[in-house]
Amino acid sequence: MTNSLKCEQVPYSVLAAQYGTPLYVYSQKAMTDAFNLYQQAFADLKPLICYAVKANGNLSILRYFASLGCGFDIVSGGELERVLLAGGAAGKVIFSGVGKSSAEIEFALKNNIRCFNVESLAELERINSIAQRLNKIAPVSLRINPDVDAHTHPYISTGLKANKFGIASQDALTAYQLAATLPHLKITGIDCHIGSQLTDLSPLIEALQRLLVLVDKLDELGIRIEHIDLGGGIGIVYQNENVPDLNAYAAAVSKLLSGRNLPLILEPGRSLIGNTGSLLTTVEYIKQGEEKNFVIVDAAMNDLMRPSLYQAYHNIINASPTTADKFVADVVGPICETGDFLAKDRTIAAKAGDLLLIQSAGAYASSMASNYNTRCRAAEVLVNGTEHYLIRERETIDSLLATETACL
Missing domain, CATH: 3.20.20.10 (Alanine racemase)
Structure with a gap:
């Protein structure tokens, strides 16, 4: 099975390998x-x-x-x-x-x-x-x-x-x-x-x-x-x-x-x-709960606030070739909030390590991003045909803490 899912002419797997995840990708x-x-x-x-x-x-x-x-x-x-x-x-x-x-x-x-x-x-x-x-x-x-x-x-x-x-x-x-x-x-x-x-x-x-x-x-x-x-x-x-x-x-x-x-x-x-951008994220774990299944990814509500804030829907597809069976799960992030979800009750086929593509994330995603739980803001990439450009570097802990002082 080959991975043909692309932004314009660039596979999402190539972008994830070069820039890491979570990653905002724009066409x-x-x-x-x-x-x-x-x-x-x-x-x-x-x-x-x-x-x-x-x-x-x-x-x-x-x-x-x-x-x-x-x-x-x-x-x-x-x-x-x-x-x-x-x-x-x-x-x-x-x-x-x-x-x-x-x-x-x-x-x-x-x-x-x-x-x-x-x-x-x-x-x-x-x-x-x-x-x-x-x-x-x-x-x-x-x-x-x-x-x-x-x-x-x-x-x-x-x-x-x-x-x-x-x-x-x-x-x-x-x-x-x-x-x-x-x-x-x-x-x-x-x-x-x-x-x-x-x-x-x-x-x-x-x-x-x-x-x-x-x-x-x-x-x-x-x-x-x-x-x-x-x-x-x-x-x-x-x-x-x-x-x-x-x-x-x-x-x-x-x-x-x-x-x-x-x-x-x-x-x-x-x-x-809005529909020019997506949020690319990696599956960290599959967790089977007593009442629900969870797909735990490295993106979170600080990267995409709309689902938690508005109960908004974003389509999510697997950007990796996978042999996993489909199951119903919530797609959630690592943040310490029950409200940290990107999707509820979705039918999805995924396993740890897969890349998921959260679609329609060009608007009110990166612009509403935060550092909650001391999470660094994600990188952003613009794709033009076969070319791709880093248009925002991934935030680092050093840059995040640079303006703070432990004065006591």
């Missing part, structure tokens, strides 16, 4: 294909596609998306540092997030980002004050909470009244009128983001319809909107979800924006990177 071709889907679907509207850095902020990934023409959606000053270091254009950066610090706002203003997505009246006042001190005019777009149910996991729903994000629809006119009076602000747009992992895209259309009602009311007040930002949130297939129809979504958006001079901004993250 450059898959990244290109995902970006091109957006370009083709929205060709008539020619949107600025701002990759959501929070999904995966590896510098090589950011640099590649920048080379494709992407802008970037950021939620921290640190993410702006990443974008700039990777060669991204500050003029294509949208700064989102509810808790922008004064230092972050100042840093963004000094680098002349495209605009701030503002989420509260207090933030408007803060940005104006800092812009005044710097003798700058800050471009702002207000994030409106349209109270649309995205029908997604409650932890990643962001467009309901109960969520912390955005300015309530009923307060939007007042907020824009306030912004118009602040001398160091320039109103550039209106935006929303209603949630993540949306596979039914009809809530996005409903949100756009509600935003356009506001745009018309603002126009009557003499407040001109220069762009509309529909955020991200487009889902991917982890298991058996419906495949989101980008073409249908784009057609609906195009119809609603017809006749309006409103340039479009989109902020995809997961849908650009």
